[in-house]
Amino acid sequence: MNDTDDPTPPIRRRGLLKGTGVAALAASATAGGIALAQTDEADAAEPTVRLRWLGTNAWEFTTATATVLIDPWVSRFPTGAYTPEGADPETEIEVHEDVIDEHLPRADTILVTHGHWDHIADVPYLAKRTGATVLGTETHLNLMRAMDAPEDQLSQVVGGEYYQFATDTDAPYTVQVFQSSHSAGGEHKRIVFGGTRPGEVPKRPKRIKDLVEGGSLTYLIDFGGVSFFNAGSANFHEHEIAGIRPTAVFIQPGGGHTPRYVERLLEATGFPPYVIATHWDDFDHPLTEPAVPGGGREALEALRDRVAAASPDSEFLLIDHLEHHVF
Numbered sequence: 182m183n184d185t186d187d188p189t190p191p192i193r194r195r196g197l198l199k200g201t202g203v204a205a206l207a208a209s210a211t212a213g214g215i216a217l218a219q220t221d222e223a224d225a226a227e228p229t230v231r232l233r234w235l236g237t238n239a240w241e242f243t244t245a246t247a248t249v250l251i252d253p254w255v256s257r258f259p260t261g262a263y264t265p266e267g268a269d270p271e272t273e274i275e276v277h278e279d280v281i282d283e284h285l286p287r288a289d290t291i292l293v294t295h296g297h298w299d300h301i302a303d304v305p306y307l308a309k310r311t312g313a314t315v316l317g318t319e320t321h322l323n324l325m326r327a328m329d330a331p332e333d334q335l336s337q338v339v340g341g342e343y344y345q346f347a348t349d350t351d352a353p354y355t356v357q358v359f360q361s362s363h364s365a366g367g368e369h370k371r372i373v374f375g376g377t378r379p380g381e382v383p384k385r386p387k388r389i390k391d392l393v394e395g396g397s398l399t400y401l402i403d404f405g406g407v408s409f410f411n412a413g414s415a416n417f418h419e420h421e422i423a424g425i426r427p428t429a430v431f432i433q434p435g436g437g438h439t440p441r442y443v444e445r446l447l448e449a450t451g452f453p454p455y456v457i458a459t460h461w462d463d464f465d466h467p468l469t470e471p472a473v474p475g476g477g478r479e480a481l482e483a484l485r486d487r488v489a490a491a492s493p494d495s496e497f498l499l500i501d502h503l504e505h506h507v508f
């Protein structure tokens with residue numbers, strides 16, 4: 182079901198959605214990257230969304246008219262995050278603009294789930310280059326201001342917001358923001374690089390420990406019938422998301438301190454047709470090679486089994502680095 186990203190035009194992606202009313206689309210390369218164009222067979226009632234994985238919790242949603250990114254981080258410098266010692270807090274932040282330009286040609290909206298380096302470190306540069314709107318908490322935005330993010334593109338949210346984007350096209354999409362929490366760990370339920378930076382813009386973050394969590398958010402992105410729920414960490418607030426019914430939910434390995442994380446998330450989201458594994462790669466390894474499971478292959482298989490047991494009708498999608506799936 183997942184195709185290796187192939188920049189050679191034209192590529193046709195048809196009949197990949199197990200459902201009804203999917204638009205038939207032809208994808209063609211343009212100067213700005215891959216563009217999706219509806220054919221005359223298209224059913225206007227259902228949009229088509231091309232979902233591409235850029236490692237960690239970095240996802241690109243592309244429709245005929247818009248590109249939405251979640252936690253777009255592709256610079257991937259080594260930190261030791263998946264070693265027994267964990268990430269070295271003193272690791273200097275690197276922003277590889279050439280890598281960002283290569284893999285992330287476009288963005289209209291950028292959604293930030295929390296402030297850790299593997300989620301936001303590339304966003305200031307990317308926002309400046311693309312002109313995209315960036316959603317995040319006061320802390321996330323302050324950290325990005327300190328990294329020269331363009332002030333007038335920053336949209337501060339707290340959870341509870343419901344916004345419509347691309348209002349001047351016939352294919353608007355909506356984003357709902359929900360309050361959440363980062364997964365915690367250890368004997369005392371502590372969050373790695375926890376804390377907030379309200380008020381004053383802090384000194385420019387230099388080391389990964391400077392990019393504090395700063396509150397966590399989850400997002401429901403609805404492209405008009407095809408919708409996705411994403412949390413950047415293995416946690417969520419059940420009462421905040423009560424009643425949502427996404428087409429697909431992202432789930433990551435981990436969450437050992439979150440009771441019945443997988444089962445409760447599937448139940449809270451109505452046992453969605455698709456479950457997509459996210460944030461499962463050891464990001465000390467290159468994005469341009471197949472993903473190396475951070476917790477070992479067994480952790481990924483355990484996640485697949487848990488999803489199958491809790492929601493047997495859901496299709497489990499394992500999309501590899503730079504591959505995509507068309508909904």
Ligand SMILES: [Zn+2]
Pocket residue numbers: 295297363414
């Ligand atoms: Zn994190």
